[in-house]
Amino acid sequence: MVSNETSAPGGRGWPTNGKPALELKEHVVEVISDSGEGAQKCAQSFAAVAAKMGNGVWTVEIIPAEIQPPARSMAGASGNRIRVGSFYVTNGGDQADLVVAFNEQVLLGRLQAAEIKPGGIILLESKWATDPDAQIAHTYCEVRDRLRSEGYCLYEVPMETECLKCVSDARRGKNMFVLGLLNSLYSQDLDISQQQIVQTFGKKGAKVVQANRKLLEAGYQWAEANLDLKFRIPPAGITEPQIVVNGNTALALGIIASGMEVCAMYPITPATSASHYLSDVFEKAGGVVHQAEDEIAACCFAIGASYAGKCAVTITSGPGYSLKQEAIGLAAMGEIPLVVVNVQRGGPSTGQPTKMEQGDLLAACFGTHGDAPKVVMAAACIEDCFYSMIAARKIAETYRLPVIVLTDANLATAQQPFVRPKFQKEWVAPPIDQSPVPPGVRPYEWEARTGLSERFIPGRPGGIHTLTGLAHDRQSRVAYDPEVNQEGIHHRSLKLAAFQQTLKPPGVHGEDEGDLLVVGWGSTRGAIEEAVDRLRAEGEAVSALHLTFLWPMPSGLQEILRRFRKVLAVEASWCDRLEDDLVTEDNRRYSNLAWLLRARYLVDVDCWSEVKGQPIKPGSIEAALRSRLAGIPHRSLDPALTPSI
Amino acid sequence: MNPFLDERWLAAHDEYHRLEDYQGSTPRWCSGCGDHTILTALLRLCRDEQLPPEKTVFVSGIGCSSRFPHYLKTYGFHSLHGRALPVAEGIKLRRPDLHVFVTTGDGDCCSIGTAHWIHAIRYNMNLTVIMHDNHIYGLTKMQASPTSPRGLKSNTSPRGAYLDALNPLTTTLGVANVSFVAQAADWIPEVLHQLLSAAYRHRGFSFIRVLQRCPNYLPTHFDAWLQDPNRILLLTHSQGLQADAALARIYRNQCEHDPADLNRARELSSHPELMPIGILYRNEQVPCYEDVRRRTQTFTPEMIARVLDEEFDQFTVEPWVGAATVAEPNPPAPARATSPSLNLEAGPAQPRLEPASEARS
Structure with missing residues (x-):
């Protein structure tokens, strides 16, 4: 029964075995299991192989909240999401295109979190269909059938059965079987995976390496023989060691x-x-x-x-x-x-x-x-x-x-x-200075213009002073005089101005002017720029600006902000929604960066945020930008790129 | 120039540090404050041990006693309330060559900094810690401290302190890796000096509690002990405090206590009536954290380069030869800009895959 069930539903237009692989720009792949079943190792190896094949890669860990969550539970999904692209990948992407699940419960967890693309490809361990526990078998079959009826392209994979042909404890081998399967699906070079196994398991001895290689090959061959899926994601042209x-x-x-x-x-x-x-x-x-x-x-x-x-x-x-x-x-x-x-x-x-x-x-x-x-x-x-x-x-x-x-x-x-x-040697801090301090030089000899002074590290003769958290003078003596207090604050502040002068303004991603500028900071960069690129491809005059230095900010930002009709800060920190009844421009709480930009540059910066705990997806940002763009009258759409209706 | 002052003499003279050489700015403590005696004893210690001022660091927290470093001419670090110990630990770990002292008070050490105190005992770094214990908050103007005895009236306990006092000695003696505990009183300066010396010479975390009078807020608090020397129990030992004849005449209540005896130390320090003065406990065998964590390598750029290379090797992915076979003869550098995801359209309908060439770019 199991072997019959494992073949893919036919006649769906998938490229079948023997036919040339379907070339993809990218795919988001998830491998999920209960904790301890090795999905993470499998997915990481898959990512490493993709990277070696020259693909752009971004991996995201899927971690349950507990150390040992109960088996077969929706909250217990453990594994990785791998985004593989034929370009330099800068974020985890949108929903997953393909998911390999070791049981249907962890799969349901991911579906509930809306992390799997509707109608996406699912490869599911089929052993549960014949589980001695009738309840488990029933649940499994019910979920399988429901997902198929909902349009998911679900394949059953007899992981356990196939692994037991190679090893006695299938629970510890499934992950390499799945790696082989993925290698086949994505037309990856099996030799690279073989090397990966030697690298991962080499320390555990030849026997372990041998067993895992056997599982890998079994997975590969099973997929070649039983799946009508075959993809190829061309390399991104990455040639330097990564x-x-x-x-x-x-x-x-x-x-x-x-x-x-x-x-x-x-x-x-x-x-x-x-x-x-x-x-x-x-x-x-x-x-x-x-x-x-x-x-x-x-x-x-x-x-x-x-x-x-x-x-x-x-x-x-x-x-x-x-x-x-x-x-x-x-x-x-x-x-x-x-x-x-x-x-x-x-x-x-x-x-x-x-x-x-x-x-x-x-x-x-x-x-x-x-x-x-x-x-x-x-x-x-x-x-x-x-x-x-x-x-x-x-x-x-x-x-x-x-x-x-x-x-x-x-x-x-x-x-x-x-x-x-x-x-580079210049990266490293020089050895600490233990030379005598020249006579007359004080521990806070604040330079009038920059506020800078030389640091006296203990051990330096002539540099003796008591560092204090109290307001202090240049000699580091406690300041009882109000002038001295202000002098200290003044010079410590000057240092930031001196530092700020060394900063270069960041480059704008996209055109230097336009309808909408999206400003971000931190890990959202890849997702923001990807969303901006999608809209630019449609002719929208959208650009992105990403800040590395938030305090102080480099010069030149105000000019950039003012060249756009609307500025939107996108970040994963809360901002009030104007559609809420009581929220007005008078009481709206802006997101972190929006506050900073508004205060500094007197620009009416709007903000959009999401605080769901997940990396913000480019698709979510794209949707937010669309709605903001819709509010800008007489947009300067590029007619050449505007899709005709 | 005086012909008798030849260069060698000058050099030797120059290296000799007199008491005044360690004196910093004029102390601003109240007159009659026990801190003055402690300062004098420490100045003597620095002089006696000829500590190089530039190699000596006094670290303190916040409070009357923590003003200490300002009154010495060594390096000093007047840090945050309760945090002198972790600052001192960071200094000592990085610079075992420096002589590091910590001056702290009963509020600083036994209240806001308690976590650091307990763990500092366990780290057992080679620090000399002088805990000035006057049983009251002075700088913030008379609030009960953890060592205030029950019933002590203060601004925050106007009807008397509600709880029994914390005993810093038994607490310290109860922590793993304790290696030196002594108690002194500011009104017995000779003993104070002797005990400070012993504390300094002990290699490890030397904790010395100094009972200190606060003439401003608790002017009569220690009178019972001052007026009746028999309430003080002098702990003497060939390996501990030596009481000379003059001292022995005043403090007749003495007992021989072997500082190696931890149980007896705990017993003595929890005596309800008698105030033990002397070395309660000493164990030279406890390893110091800075020795345990001593750097086995000298830090050089070459070494960093080597370690980085070794580590990078473990994480490096060499592109496979086939990886470069992209359309362009000279593959462009990886662009920051990404392409949008594939059009695998949503919805319950059949999934539809489009080849990459048709995907938006």
């Missing part, structure tokens, strides 16, 4: 590359995996990861290490960031270099620990009490996570201030290949 890591690993690699020596942290989702990886490798490079007793201690420990040595870093997420605020103010006041990474998650309070949100921008800029100038920057992609650490370290040391780097849960776990960096 690094495939997630954003947190990229942060950790960036920390090593920057020459920072101390990372102090306290466990917090979704930031901690950066410290896991760093704990493993940092010592080889002479660094230390210190797990402190709490977030405040982690920040203060980093401040102590910075004060006595090179700039140090502390990594956290929203709740931890709130706790660190007072200490960040100390770094600003004492002019101690410090890098603080905030891998944002849903807030406020405990919020959504594993989910994506961009709600901490204003807290990063203004969170500390008093006037505490600091630099706030954001990573927009995985590559940015790496390079932002090098830039942040340099800025923090040059300007003697805290630098806040914002990433988010989307970047933390997403993988996107980027060009393998070539190490």
Whole structure:
């Protein structure tokens, strides 16, 4: 019965076996299972193979909330979403085109979350149809039939049966069987997967490698023989060696590359995996990861290490960031270099620990009490996570201030290949200065124009002073005089102006002027630009602007904003909807970036946001832009591109 | 130039630090404040140990006692309320070559900074921690502190403190990795100096609680002990405090206490009546966190380059030879702009795939 059921429903116009593969621009593929069934390893290997074949790739982790969710539960889906393209892929894309599910419950979970394209392709483990538990068998068949009737292109795959032909414990082998199956479906080179298996399982011995290769081939051959699907996604023309890591690993690699020596942290989702990886490798490079007793201690420990040595870093997420605020103010006041990474998650309070949100921008800029100038920057992609650490370290040391780097849960776990960096000595902090301080030079010898002064690291003869969080004079003596207090605030503020002068305005994605400018920051970049490109392809005069430096912002932005008839901030932080009864222009709460832009540039910036915890899809942004465009009278549509009706 | 002052003499003289060399700005504590005695004892310690001022760092939190670093001419770090310990730990971890002291108070250490205190004991870094305990908040003007005895009247407990006091000694002695605990009183300066020396010389986290008078808010608080020396129990030992004849005449209530005896230390420090003064506990065998985490490598750009290369190798995907076979002879650099997704149209109808060439670009 099972073998009969496994053949695809015929006559649907799918390219069949033996026929040339259907060439695709891209596909979004999900592999999902219960926790522990290896869907993640399968999907990651599939992504690695795609990357090796020259495709653009973006992977998104699908993680259940619990460590061990119950088996066959809708909330327990564990796996990955892989977007494979024949172009440089910058985001997770829209709904999935194809999903491989190890049971129907995890599949239902994804369908309920609207993550699967209606009518999409589903490859479903069929063993449940004959499950000894009649209830399970019934549920499975009911779901299978319903999905088919709803138009999904559902194929049953006897994963367990086929795997048992190769190995005794099918539960641990299905993932490689599925990898082989996907290799066949997407016309991938099986040799690359073979190498991938050697790389993944090599340490476990030849026997394990052999068993997995057998499963891989079985999956491939089964698909060739039984499925009438075959696709080919042409390479994106990527020819340079790529690094495939997630954003947190990229942060950790960036920390090593920057020459920072101390990372102090306290466990917090979704930031901690950066410290896991760093704990493993940092010592080889002479660094230390210190797990402190709490977030405040982690920040203060980093401040102590910075004060006595090179700039140090502390990594956290929203709740931890709130706790660190007072200490960040100390770094600003004492002019101690410090890098603080905030891998944002849903807030406020405990919020959504594993989910994506961009709600901490204003807290990063203004969170500390008093006037505490600091630099706030954001990573927009995985590559940015790496390079932002090098830039942040340099800025923090040059300007003697805290630098806040914002990433988010989307970047933390997403993988996107980027060009393998070539190490440069200039990335690394120079050895600490222990030379005597020239007579007469004071610890805060604020330069009149820039507010900059030289840092006296303990050990330097002649540099003795007591650093204090109290208002202080150039000698670091406690300021009892109101003039002295103002002088300190003045010079610390000047440093930001001096830094701002070094920033270049970001390039506009699209034309320099038009009807609508979409402004964003952080991980939404890929989705925003993709949505903008879709509309531009239809002739709409839409452009995008993405900011890396949020505080201070580079010069030239106002001119850019004013060249568009409407400016819209798109971000994953809440903004009130004007369609709500009581919301008016007088009380509307804008999203984070919109507040900043409105205050700074006196431009009537509108905002659109989504705070569902998921990376914002290009399709959602596209729809939002369409509705905003509809409100702009006499749009300057390009007639050549406007679809005729 | 004086012919007797040859260069060698000058060099030697230059390196000798006198008491005044460690004096910073004039203390602004109230007259009669116990902090003055503690400062004097620490100045003596710096001089006696000839600590290089540029290699010495005094770290403090917030409170009367935390003004301490300003009154010394060494490096100082006057940090945040309760956070002196983590700052000091960061300094010590990165710079084991520096002599790091922490001055903190009963509010700073035993209230807002309690978490750091407990964990600092466990880290056992080589820090000398002087906890000035006057049983009251002074800088914020007389509020009950965790060490205020029950019944003590303050601005926040006008009818008397409601709870029994926290005992910093038994608390410290109860934490894993405790390695040095002593108690001194500001009105017995010779003992204070001796104990500070012992604390400094102990390699590990040396916690010394100094009972300190606050003449402004609790002028008579310690009178019972001042007036009746028999309420003080002097802990003497060949490995601990040595009481000279003068001291022994005043403080007749003495007992020999071996600082290695942890249980007896806990017993002595929880005595309801007697105030033990001396070294309660010392264990030189507890490993220091900075030694456990000592860098095995010297940090160089070359090493970073090597480590990065090793790590990159693990994550590198070399494009397969076939990957470059795209339409263009010279494949363009990966463009930031992406193409829209495939037209796999939604709806319950049959899925419809369009070849890439027809997809929007």
